[in-house]
Amino acid sequence: MSESDFEVPAGIDVLRVFLGPDGRHGNALGVVRDGRAHQDPASRQALAARLGFGETVFVDDPERGHVDIYTPGLRLPFAGHPLVGAAWLLDLEVLELPVGEVFARQDGEFTWITARPEWAAPHTLERYGSAAEIEALTGPPPGDGRLYAWAWEDEAAGRVRARAFPRRDDTVVEDEATGAAALLLSAELGRALNITQGRGSQLLTAPAPDGTVEVGGRVSLAAVRARR
Template sequence: MSDYDVLRVFCGPKGGYGNELGVIREGSVLPDRADRQELAAELGFSETVFVDDPERGVIDIYTPTLRLPFAGHPCVGTAWLLDVPELVTPAGVVGARLDGEFSWIEARAEWAPPRTLRQYATAAEVDALRVPPPGEWIYAWAWEDEAAGRVRARAFPGRGDGIDEDEATGAAAILLTDRLGRALNITQGAGSQLLTAPQPGGWVEVGGEAAGAAVTRRGGTPRPGP
């Protein structure tokens, strides 16, 4: 098994926080889906990406328990790592660009896995939420400053796979942006930051800061924090 990269995606304004992502750059060493699923469960990230063609940006995305046709934070992080103009996912071709410290992707809301977008009256209510029991995938959100498009959010996958709360979720941010029809500045989890903007033709752009890769060998020491 080759080394893998550990990224933090959607970091906060001072480079902290962000959602961890595992990326296996040489996906060809593990072509079988069952083997990929097993490794994704072993690594324990909210998502793990297998790169099948680094030049064309062909990728395959897994949570610890299932394969996803598209996911936001894996695409943002992998686009930053590979520095490619697009990614090819089972859901469709995702546009990608780098803008200073920020990595951006452009995708469609219908590509996102189903999520329940649950609005609360205040950001304090979102902060006070406890992790719900396994069941539906809930994206809890509230306006911090509606006029400025600032949102407070938390995400509860509800899959019972050890990821009780997702620190930053690009797909849910895309769904919320599509529903509200406006650009958003989202603070999610402990302090991650996601920026979004609706685009012509039903596309939505989501971006954030990705922090440098740490590399760990499978079977070696435990994976490091970024």
């Protein structure tokens, strides 16, 4: 089924986060504007599984920026692309999460969040010899845990080619754009990065002296039809 034919329940916005420079690609995100309609964790988990996006955000307080994040198989205390998307959609400067406050800002066509690397779920950051090796991957290599496969496209310019494989027990085989992994890689390398991930999504990062990392990208509403 094409994206334009995809049906979602009314009251859910579908975004694409970390679009490429041409406005294509990006990672799909569901945003439930009124989290009160799904108050208990079981109801939220069931809806996230039914939608099948990499993550779904439930907005519990749009003014304070209190949000709750679920993948199809588990709840997350922090994730990058849901927070970039929610900050853009709700025009928020602060998002409240169990790990702490995440600050957000708009800069032209980019939305940025600031977070700490220790908030992100652990990823294996595996460096490959070339961007061509990354593109040649046909699926997740054997192993457990989240894998972020990356290689330099242009080390001097901070340009990286990457792909992410959650390798977790839900429906997501490969993440098109993974803000948490980009944050971890930027922190490990200690430098700003311009990452091309998946089919052509773009993620920008900028580490700060206080140990935080900014992650930014473009966001747009996806063309979907609501089911009423």
